Amino acid sequence: MTESTYRIRGATGDWEVVIGLEVHAQVTSNAKLFSGAATAFGAEPNTQVSLVDAAMPGMLPTPNRECIRQAVRTGMAIDAVINKWSRFDRKNYFYADLPQGYQISQLYHPLVGEGVVEIVLDEKDPNSVPKAIGVERIHVEQDAGKLMHDQHPTRSYVDLNRSGVALMEIVSRPDMRSPAEAGAYLSKLRTILRYVGSCDGNMDQGSMRADVNVSVRRPGEEFGTRTETKNVNSVRFVMAAIEYEANRQVAVIEDGGRIVQETRLFDPDKGVTRSMRSKEDAHDYRYFPDPDLLPLELDDAFLEECRASLPELPDAKRKRYEGELGLSAYNAAVLTAEVETARWFEALLAECGSDVPAKSAANWLISDLYGALNRLGKTIGDSPVSPAQGAELLKLVADGTLSGTLSKQVFEIMLETGQGANAIVEERGLKQTSDTGAIEAVIAEVMEKNADKVADYRGGKDKLFGFFVGQTMKAMGGKANPGVVNDLLKKALG
Amino acid sequence: MSVEPATVKRVAGLARIAITDAEAEKLAPELGNILGFIEQLGEVDTSGVEPMTAVIPNHLRLRDDVVTDGDVRDKVLANAPQGEHGFFTVPKVIE
Structure with missing residues (x-):
């Protein structure tokens, strides 16, 4: 990727946008970061709260090994430095969703240091050059509870189920230069987390949310003053927030104003950011350093297990x-973008064995299966057809039993009835025939009925060949092997 | 080390402790004395000495990822000044 050419066109010239993201990703675990309470989404209020999470006096935190392990594995997946010695710190502030009066986090000695995420702006373009986005650090910390403001005229409701759930805060370098780059980074990060299994990536449930740091400058000059837009919860909103915020900053500066370093909120309905203007001292x-927790020290065996368990x-x-399967850049990108798709594809390949070329399997998955899933409003996770059933169908195409057209028919019947391809072919007689005698008889008939066209063809109208193929196939109910029909027709027409 | 009453007010504000101007005036020299007392530690040369994190050799114990707690809503809410429908309720806070 060459340097981004994205610019905000101001009244006084072009402005470059500088973006950094702090992504909060909820760690996939059964229990919370420092207590044995459950983390499942959607439970009754305050039922997944231990006395530790409610910050009752005398309660002591004990870190959950799995949460640490998942953060380490995530760090390894982005080639980051893993700090074998890290420490927890208290971040002190008062808010109704934070019963402790502080969040246990890691400021001075984070668990994971410098890493890198490679993005490609257009995954489908094989010539698109990747760009490396630096990750400064990943640390683990507690999530806060949830406030509800619309249940009562004068009171806010507090649910502490989320209080104490483990988060990874993944802090990027200010390496992005356009909304598209920020969007690609967030998508890529989500893909990596889902491959690793350290976060489910469900942005609509708040499992991943981003704080977006934006500043503008004249191309090549020093960084400008940045603002931070909090808790943006989709790729699209991150891109919209950056675009709005960058344009707002340019307008302020060109009006002779100054950007104030501040925290802002994104309003997805209006597509604007606005100042939070809350506490000056916030x-x-x-x-x-949290006096309740000793430093976190990891040994080599722990790190080796983390590395060995990476997919x-x-x-x-x-x-x-x-490289190995010979798929196009486009197909490879489509099949690997979601971990479920890649898993399904690999299960399909395993079932196909050496009978079906990987390219055919990839094409079938991307066009036929995806087409059907889109139509049915389903995802690959709840596909009505299993990889084994898909392989059964593909094998029938590979060995010549089914033509392309017939295989599509059989696939439709599979979707409707849940039957296997072999059973459908037997039951409905949909087998393609390569019986040369039968095909030759039909060809003779077709030529007899269309003697004038035969003459035209022999007189040099080559294009009529397709007509004869079509007529023959039609007469055979679509079941003739197209290769055999071609060969025999060429012979017969001379 | 001298502490200004304004600093005292600010620190108190961060800790959500309400104090009057008169109290801030009185607390400023007291806090200054405490800080001065602690600053004496700076006279010792500690370069090259690792910070001590525990008085006995000890390691942070980690827990298995098993749900062993929770489902104690009544206990959790028992001391709340106000609760409703299984929630804590607080004076409305909206950004």
Whole structure:
């Protein structure tokens, strides 16, 4: 990727946008970061709260090994430095969703250091050059509870079920230069987290949300003053928030104003950001090491297990699909973008064995299966056809039993009835025939009925060949092997 | 080390403690004395000395990822000044 050419066109010239993201990703675990209470989404209010999460006096936190493990594995997946010695700090502030009066986080010694996420703006373009986005750090911390303001005229309701759930805060470098780059980074990060299994990536349930840092400058000059837009919860909204905020900043500066470093909120309905203008002192968090927790020390065996348990990651998989399986860049990108799709595809390949070329399997999955799933409003996770059933169908195409057209018919019947391809072919007599005698008889008939066209063809009208193929196939109810029909027709027409 | 009454007011504000101007005037020299007392530690050269995190050799214990707690809503809400429908309720806070 060459340097981004994205610019805000102001009245006084062009402006470059500088973007950094802090992504909060909820760690997939059964229990919370420092207590044994459950993390499942959607439970009755305050039923998944231990006395630790409610900050009752005398309660002590004990870290959940799995949460630490998932953060380490995530760090390894982005080639980051893993700090074998890290420490928890208290971030002090008062808010109704934070019973402790502080959040246990990691400021001074985070668990994960420098890493990198590679993005490609257009996954489908094989010539699109990747750009490396630096990740400064990943630390683990507690989530806060949830406030509801619309249940009562004068009171806010507090549900602490989310209080104490483990989050990874993934802090990027200010390396992005356009809304599209920020969108690609967030999507890529989500893909990696879902491959690793450290976060489910459900943005609509708040499992991933981003704080968006934006500033503008004249191309090549020093960074400008940035603003931070909090808690943006979709790729689309992140891109919209950046676009709005960058244009707002340019307008302020060109009007002779000054950008104030502040926290802002994105309003998805109006597509605008606005100042939170809350407490002036809100940023004085008076961090200090949490005296309830010893430093977190990891040994080599722990780190080795983390590394050994990492799956093949999306970039490696995409390269393998292109290199070893010979798939196009587009197909490789489509098949690896979601971990479920890649899993399904690999299960399909395993079922196909060496009978079906990987390219045919990829094409069938992307066009036929995806087409059907879109039509049915289903995802690959709840596909009515299993990889084994898909392979059964593809094998019938590969061995010549079914033509392309017939295979589409059989697939439709599979979707409707749930029957296997072999059974459908037997039951409905949909087998393609390569019986040369039968085909020759039909060809003779077709030529007799269309003697004038035969003469035309022999007189040099080559294009009529297709007509004869069509007529023969039609007479055979679509069941003739097209290859055999072609060969026999060529012979017969001379 | 001298502490200004304004600093005292600010620190008190961050800790959500309401104090009067008169109290801030009185607390400023007291806090200054405490800080001065602690600053004496700065006279010791600690370069090259690792910070001590525990008085006995000890390691942070980690827990298995098993749900062993929760489902104690009544206990959790028992001391709340106000609750309703299984929630804590607080004076309305809206950004």
